[in-house]
Amino acid sequence: MRIIFMGTPDFAVPTLQALVDAAHEVVCVYTQPPRPGGRRGRELTPTPVHQRATDLGIEVRHPKTLKSADEQEAFAALDADVAVVAAYGLILPQPVLDAPKHGCLNVHASILPRWRGAAPIHRAVMAGDPVTGVTIMQMEAGLDTGPMLATARTPIDDKTTGELTEELAEIGAQLMVGTLIDLPALHPMRQDDDAATYAAKIDKTEARIDWSKPAAEIERLVRGLAPFPGAWFELSGDRVKLLRTELTDGSGAPGEVLEDRLAIACGSGAIRPVRLQRAGKPAMDLDTFLRGNPVPIGSVLK
Structure with a gap:
């Protein structure tokens, strides 16, 4: 053709x-x-x-x-x-x-009519x-x-x-x-308009991690925003992107570091970073990150 x-x-x-x-x-x-x-x-x-x-x-x-x-x-x-x-x-x-x-x-990139719009892949993962x-x-x-x-x-x-x-x-x-x-x-x-959902463009305000959310929701946010724009939190005044996380056991105040392997308490449950990226630095695995960026137990991340 x-x-x-x-x-x-x-x-x-x-x-x-x-x-x-x-x-x-x-x-x-x-x-x-x-x-x-x-x-x-x-x-x-x-x-x-x-x-x-x-x-x-x-x-x-x-x-x-x-x-x-x-x-x-x-x-x-x-x-x-x-x-x-x-x-x-x-x-x-x-x-x-x-x-x-x-x-x-x-x-x-979706099974229409679900996720019409600009960011169907992000929204499917995050949902x-x-x-x-x-x-x-x-x-x-x-x-x-x-x-x-x-x-x-x-x-x-x-x-x-x-x-x-x-x-x-x-x-x-x-x-x-x-x-x-x-x-x-x-x-x-024809599509079923009544079954349609809208995949809005990702807003930069969505990328900051809210530790009061359930761990499972944060884990999906991280995957949904990886590699770009990247879900992030602040550590010592710098942004740190989470590119991959895993669910783990633990509880505490939202954002609290629970142990030296960087388990972080969420609104319910906890997550552990697997791959991270500090601003201006290459992405790295957790062990490499912690060697240069130790985070004390009991710290509360923002």
Whole structure:
């Protein structure tokens, strides 16, 4: 098929690669504009999708908006059979949605209608969902409200958002390739709006650990925010991110350090850090961290 691909972060790269590997003609890639980055924060850095498309020799466009008539005409002029969208990051106006012969298909990282919105993987982990997955959806004007063409599921277990993102990116890539093969025979299924939940963008205020919460909830928060933005607490005036924790026995005042292996009391139960990162330092395991950052028993973390 003649395809326009629209995506931005690492999550979208496997889908782009899978489309090329399946011998589809990807005529153009749309992605977010380059952002300041590099060591000094001044160099314009192309997105992961931009980089892969360049490596593949595919034309790349990165408009700041698709609302102008000129951009919409340029999009329509590509005469695509379908547009494949994966974490693109821009709203698609109706003329863009209508331009390809088979419309625009989205790789969404949840089992719709659960977790419509910007942060479906984070929210699924933080909520304690037992499973998540990928939905291939026919896009329409509403936020992730379009009819569903295919789904695939995977258990969450004790995975972090980072680990799940990598897994779902590969699942979504293969699911999209299979969907395109079967597209003429598929029957889109409307979502149950009454069952919908919204995956709001992660707010930075959510990342600070509230030790009065139950240990199980804090453990899910840590996994849900790992590796970015990272759930954190203060130690000697510095931020310390928790990247992995485990539940353990113990009780005390919320935030109290219960023993020399850094078991920390929560509102109910306790957790022990497994992997931590002090501000400006690399991530490290607990033993390495404690050698340079001893925390006295009885300390109360904030």
